[in-house]
Amino acid sequence: MGKVESRRNKIIEILNENSILSLANLAESLNVTTETIRNDLKSEQLAGKVVQAHGSVAIAHTTIARDVPYSFRKEVNSKSKSKIADQACKLVSPGQVIAIEHNSISVMLIHMLGQYPQLLNNITIITNSFSIMHYVQEKKLELPIIFLGGTFSLNQENAFGSMTVHQMKELKADISFISPGAIDEDLEITAYKEQDADLQKAIMKNSQKNILLIENSKYPSIAMWKVNHATDYDTIITEVDFTKEQLETLAKAQIDILNI
DSSP, rough: OOOOHHHHHHHHHHHHSSOOOOHHHHHHHHSSSHHHHHHTTTSSSTTEEEEETTTTEEEETTTTTTTHHHHHHHHTHHOOOOOOOHHHHHOOOOOOOEEEHHHHHHHHHHHHHHTTTHHTTTTTEEEEEEHHHHHHHHHHHHOOOEEOSEEETTTTTTEEHHHHHHHHOOOEEEEEEEEESSSSSSOOOEEESHHHHHHHHHHHTTTEEEEEEEEEGGGGOOSSSSEEGGGGEEEEOOOOOOOOHHHHHHHTTEEEEEEE
């Protein structure tokens, strides 16, 4: 094994032991420059294995499981998330009650709704996201929100737990937007945390229409807690290139696929 390959393997080892590291700290650990680390992270050897944002890096697919701060996660794949969120906005109609769990795509969806002033005063949002609440307050948007309370996570900027789920079970929504923790090649949807799986199930059960939002970084991967199957949704907005067999499975279940 060459020196470069060995160093890149060491990067994975170090990141597996740490939730998140700055490029400077990683460079110091390996006694190389930050420019060398940047080049390593762009290499084919590490492609798809790490994610970067704000001068920091973490292992891909485990950023939720390892409790990496939301402030980091929201910057990862931001262009892809923006495209998905923009498409999702087009499915919202005046008068609807919309259930949105806390995740970076859903928060971006709320940001983009600002481009549709005809909707803002004519929809109601159900959410557990403090990030959405903060954005609405900051922009002074006249957007009715029903906030799902519970245990507050400063790191993730949301409420979670049995109280959050219980409140969702008492409400009804016209449409929901769900961004999974992971989706595997069998199209099984899983979550990294039990509370995320429980809330997603409650949201879907109490929404007339459910929209699945999938970015490339979520596929193919698998997490611990089973949520459901892609065929349980009404529409999928994604940048994933599903196989012929997967598309046939979705078509048989009459799932609308919106590729971005």
